[in-house]
Amino acid sequence: xxxxxxxxxxxxxxxxxxxxxxxxxxxxxxxxxxxxxxxxxxxxxxxxxxxxxxxxxxxxxxxxxxxxxxxxxxxxxxxxxxxxxxxxxxxxxxxxxxxxxxxxxxxxxxxxxxxxxxxxxxxxxxxxxxxxxxxxxxxxxxxxxxxxxxxxxxxxxxxxxxxxxxxxxxxxxxxxxxxxxxxxxxxxxxxxxxxxxxxxxxxxxxxxxxxxxxxxxxxxxxxxxxxxxxxxxxxxxxxxxxxxxxxxxxxxxxxxxxxxxxxxxxxxxxxxxxxxxxxxxxxxxxxxxxxxxxxxxxxxxxxxxxxxxxxxxxxxxxxxxxxxxxxxxxxxxxxxxxxxxxxxxxxxxxxxxxxxxxxxxxxxxxxxxxxxxxxxxxxxxxxxxxxxxxxxxxxxxxxxxxxxxxxxxxxxxxxxxxxxxxxxxxxxxxxxxxxxxxxxxxxxxxxxxxxxxxxxxxx
Amino acid sequence: xxxxxxxxxxxxxxxxxxxxxxxxxxxxxxxxxxxxxxxxxxxxxxxxxxxxxxxxxxxxxxxxxxxxxxxxxxxxxxxxxxxxxxxxxxxxxxxxxxxxxxxxxxxxxxxxxxxxxxxxxxxxxxxxxxxxxxxxxxxxxxxxxxxxxxxxxxxxxxxxxxxxxxxxxxxxxxxxxxxxxxxxxxxxxxxxxxxxxxxxxxxxxxxxxxxxxxxxxxxxxxxxxxxxxxxxxxxxxxxxxxxxxxxxxxxxxxxxxxxxxxxxxxxxxxxxxxxxxxxxxxxxxxxxxxxxxxxxxxxxxxxxxxxxxxxxxxxxxxxxxxxxxxxxxxxxxxxxxxxxxxxxxxxxxxxxxxxxxxxxxxxxxxxxxxxxxxxxxxxxxxxxxxxxxxxxxxxxxxxxxxxxxxxxxxxxxxxxxxxxxxxxxxxxxxxxxxxxxxxxxxxxxxxxxxxxxxxxxxxxxxxxxxxxxxxxxxxxxxxxxxxx
Numbered sequence: 001x002x003x004x005x006x007x008x009x010x011x012x013x014x015x016x017x018x019x020x021x022x023x024x025x026x027x028x029x030x031x032x033x034x035x036x037x038x039x040x041x042x043x044x045x046x047x048x049x050x051x052x053x054x055x056x057x058x059x060x061x062x063x064x065x066x067x068x069x070x071x072x073x074x075x076x077x078x079x080x081x082x083x084x085x086x087x088x089x090x091x092x093x094x095x096x097x098x099x100x101x102x103x104x105x106x107x108x109x110x111x112x113x114x115x116x117x118x119x120x121x122x123x124x125x126x127x128x129x130x131x132x133x134x135x136x137x138x139x140x141x142x143x144x145x146x147x148x149x150x151x152x153x154x155x156x157x158x159x160x161x162x163x164x165x166x167x168x169x170x171x172x173x174x175x176x177x178x179x180x181x182x183x184x185x186x187x188x189x190x191x192x193x194x195x196x197x198x199x200x201x202x203x204x205x206x207x208x209x210x211x212x213x214x215x216x217x218x219x220x221x222x223x224x225x226x227x228x229x230x231x232x233x234x235x236x237x238x239x240x241x242x243x244x245x246x247x248x249x250x251x252x253x254x255x256x257x258x259x260x261x262x263x264x265x266x267x268x269x270x271x272x273x274x275x276x277x278x279x280x281x282x283x284x285x286x287x288x289x290x291x292x293x294x295x296x297x298x299x300x301x302x303x304x305x306x307x308x309x310x311x312x313x314x315x316x317x318x319x320x321x322x323x324x325x326x327x328x329x330x331x332x333x334x335x336x337x338x339x340x341x342x343x344x345x346x347x348x349x350x351x352x353x354x355x356x357x358x359x360x361x362x363x364x365x366x367x368x369x370x371x372x373x374x375x376x377x378x379x380x381x382x383x384x385x386x387x388x389x390x391x392x393x394x395x396x397x398x399x400x401x402x403x404x405x406x407x408x409x410x411x412x413x414x415x416x417x418x419x420x421x422x423x424x425x426x427x428x429x430x431x432x433x434x435x436x437x438x439x440x441x442x443x444x445x446x447x448x449x450x451x452x453x454x455x456x457x458x459x
Numbered sequence: 460x461x462x463x464x465x466x467x468x469x470x471x472x473x474x475x476x477x478x479x480x481x482x483x484x485x486x487x488x489x490x491x492x493x494x495x496x497x498x499x500x501x502x503x504x505x506x507x508x509x510x511x512x513x514x515x516x517x518x519x520x521x522x523x524x525x526x527x528x529x530x531x532x533x534x535x536x537x538x539x540x541x542x543x544x545x546x547x548x549x550x551x552x553x554x555x556x557x558x559x560x561x562x563x564x565x566x567x568x569x570x571x572x573x574x575x576x577x578x579x580x581x582x583x584x585x586x587x588x589x590x591x592x593x594x595x596x597x598x599x600x601x602x603x604x605x606x607x608x609x610x611x612x613x614x615x616x617x618x619x620x621x622x623x624x625x626x627x628x629x630x631x632x633x634x635x636x637x638x639x640x641x642x643x644x645x646x647x648x649x650x651x652x653x654x655x656x657x658x659x660x661x662x663x664x665x666x667x668x669x670x671x672x673x674x675x676x677x678x679x680x681x682x683x684x685x686x687x688x689x690x691x692x693x694x695x696x697x698x699x700x701x702x703x704x705x706x707x708x709x710x711x712x713x714x715x716x717x718x719x720x721x722x723x724x725x726x727x728x729x730x731x732x733x734x735x736x737x738x739x740x741x742x743x744x745x746x747x748x749x750x751x752x753x754x755x756x757x758x759x760x761x762x763x764x765x766x767x768x769x770x771x772x773x774x775x776x777x778x779x780x781x782x783x784x785x786x787x788x789x790x791x792x793x794x795x796x797x798x799x800x801x802x803x804x805x806x807x808x809x810x811x812x813x814x815x816x817x818x819x820x821x822x823x824x825x826x827x828x829x830x831x832x833x834x835x836x837x838x839x840x841x842x843x844x845x846x847x848x849x850x851x852x853x854x855x856x857x858x859x860x861x862x863x864x865x866x867x868x869x870x871x872x873x874x875x876x877x878x879x880x881x882x883x884x885x886x887x888x889x890x891x892x893x894x895x896x897x898x899x900x901x902x903x904x905x906x907x908x909x910x911x912x913x914x915x916x917x918x919x920x921x922x923x924x925x926x927x928x929x930x931x932x933x934x935x936x937x938x939x940x941x942x943x
Binding site: 041168171176204212239240 | 525526527529676677682684686688689690691692694696698700702703706707710714719720722723724725726727728730731742746747748749751762767769777779781782785786787788791797800802811812818904906914
């Protein structure tokens with residue numbers, strides 16, 4: 001690490017660096033062996049290859065599990081047909097014709113891939129309303145006690161001249177936004193605050209690519225084609241067929257693709273700050289400004305563990321939830337932790353906990369973060385393995401959690417910490433990341449702008 | 460021909476005012492993929508024209524542009540020789556004589572159009588007055604009736620002539636406007652046809668022996684090159700932390716120097732992309748997003764297409780589009796930081812590894828002013844800020860003024876800060892400052908005024924700058940530490 005020490009010296013000379021961060025012990029051993037120079041540049045020329053997913057056939061094809069799997073599918077979104085999977089597998093094993101065999105194998109992979117992960121026995125069964133609240137922190141801010149009507153984040157941000165969601169359709173499209181001046185600084189402050197916390201907890205920070213092969217995204221459990229797809233794609237008639245990552249969970253899973261780790265390296269905890277791109281919109285939520293947007297910054301936690309006892313994921317999951325709790329508590333937010341019901345788990349999650357913050361002006365609970373234990377769902381598709389103490393190769397457990405989704409957190413901070421005059425109190429933990437600033441007031445740094453409605457300059 | 464191809468040809472007829480040659484039509488027919496760049500280029504070369512989201516003729520009332528292009532042709536054509544010289548120095552081939560003829564013809568046709576419309580309005584007014592008079596009289600006066608009939612006949616004749624007239628008017632206007640849109644910016648007086656080195660620093664730090672970039676990456680151990688995407692890379696551990704530190708460091712400096720931060724979306728619609736002179740038909744210029752299933756995509760210059768770029772001049776242009784800015788607060792200095800994406804264009808095969816990736820993090824600045832004088836002051840402010848940043852690293856760099864032939868369509872002048880790269884033994888751009896005048900603002904209706912009113916507003920002048928490409932900087936710092 002000689003080179004890096006010297007880079008640090010370069011920056012230290014000008015006292016531009018926060019030493020605490022660089023001194024942080026990074027406990028995780030680097031993944032994989034050091035790649036020799038002959039092959040490091042080959043990584044880009046090597047074609048993308050991923051083996052076929054290896055599903056747990058012992059479990060899927062065992063007739064004693066049939067009812068349980070059917071029941072699980074019913075409790076989730078109803079996608080998947082285990083009887084079809086079994087039939088196609090039988091066709092595959094019964095035929096000797098190589099062409100028919102290949103066709104049935106492809107069909108088997110497709111239909112087995114649709115079977116969702118198992119559900120944790122404690123996960124509530126049902127739709128969104130069945131979510132179980134397991135903990136609440138803080139208390140509701142009562143606007144009537146303040147003596148004035150609380151303003152929404154949108155109103156506050158616009159009055160401060162530091163948030164813009166209006167008149168974006170012609171230039172950047174619906175559901176896009178701008179942060180200016182101190183709100184832009186707040187975005188960086190939240191990211192730095194979160195990363196500092198995670199580094200202290202032994203996470204390894206990784207800077208990730210955003211343009212990914214669609215196979216990686218599908219292997220994480222997200223659809224890239226069809227009407228329900230929430231993923232942006234480049235125009236394949238002009239560019240390579242790649243998609244924009246909706247979360248760095250996809251890129252981090254891609255980082256570990258085809259790796260075989262030793263138990264000494266596990267559990268591995270990684271964090272990434274990335275720009276997330278999501279194509280979905282909701283007409284209802286459009287009025288909420290920055291609640292559901294197409295592009296946003298997020299700090300994500302991604303954990304990889306062993307899967308010998310099937311409980312290692314639970315340990316990691318609860319560790320992630322505790323980290324999220326701590327982060328949001330220090331921000332002075334009122335929030336609750338929900339044990340999510342089966343219909344809200346999506347295909348990959350075995351168990352999921354969401355954290356929702358109370359938005360006192362909008363008077364609703366808004367999702368701030370989500371943490372999921374995906375057991376071996378993703379690792380079987382992305383070939384992420386470890387060697388256990390018996391020398392057996394097994395598929396890892398993967399766990400992911402949102403440490404900070406910036407726009408939603410800013411939304412919650414604005415509404416929770418607003419003053420009567422429209423200024424915003426900055427939580428103490430963030431002040432050092434805002435150059436000591438204690439309050440956000442109306443920006444004087446931008447000139448008045450008037451929107452030109454007409455399509456003509458001169459009529 | 461399939462439906463999309465039919466629309467393409469219809470589009471082609473609209474934008475091309477000479478009849479399309481048979482070879483062009485058959486080329487369009489042969490090309491099954493109507494969005495292939497080859498199709499656009501063939502079309503472009505045969506007619507010198509292509510459509511634009513920045514100007515759409517009023518010929519078809521169902522489609523229009525959301526922007527009005529302030530062509531400023533009267534000023535540009537005043538000194539035709541200077542304009543021709545500009546094109547020659549930039550290596551562009553545009554028929555200025557034809558443009559001038561079209562412009563003069565357009566002015567005549569416009570005047571005639573106004574005259575006919577006024578005439579028609581006048582007649583309509585007279586008819587209305589006569590009808591009122593007739594009603595007042597209460598009896599049917601033959602004289603009045605005849606007058607009304609005669610005027611109505613005259614009115615109809617004018618309407619018919621006007622319709623005929625408008626055919627030629629629309630054709631000439633469109634040809635003129637699309638050609639005007641393709642014109643480059645003027646060239647600043649101080650720009651020559653050779654690159655000029657303005658300053659060199661830390662030349663004694665140029666390493667005496669070369670370094671292998673990939674060996675450096677390997678020995679560092681914190682870089683993973685991957686094929687999860689084209690030229691994908693991961694920075695791990697302390698390099699990832701360094702990335703955040705560099706961003707924080709530069710943002711702090713920018714705020715201290717009076718820059719205001721703006722965080723913008725990364726995707727932009729066609730007019731914004733066109734306003735900086737990107738060639739939409741060239742896939743290596745900018746990433747285009749795939750439309751969601753069911754969206755009708757007609758041409759490459761539809762208003763609703765989305766392009767992915769990230770932190771760039773587009774970030775500021777999108778924000779200020781169609782705005783009247785209060786000019787008592789100008790000049791304005793802003794910055795943005797974020798992801799930047801660029802397609803693989805193989806233009807610089809020499810640059811290895813981290814110097815030639817498709818995704819990086821950049822810090823960009825933008826200055827907005829209301830006069831040339833303010834622009835000059837912004838230029839020198841940005842250049843001194845740029846050099847103050849790189850003086851800290853004590854790496855061998857030079858400040859160069861680029862020749863006219865290296866300027867983009869939008870640029871009047873471009874100063875680059877280039878650092879010596881040990882692995883390739885040449886200088887590489889790490890930062891730049893470009894004087895862009897009112898090129899984009901005339902396309903996107905970015906105006907300034909002292910009273911919010913559109914009437915007396917004028918287009919703003921802009922200066923764009925790139926302060927740092929974080930990935931390139933990390934690559935450089937690693938190479939230099941290796942040489943130590």
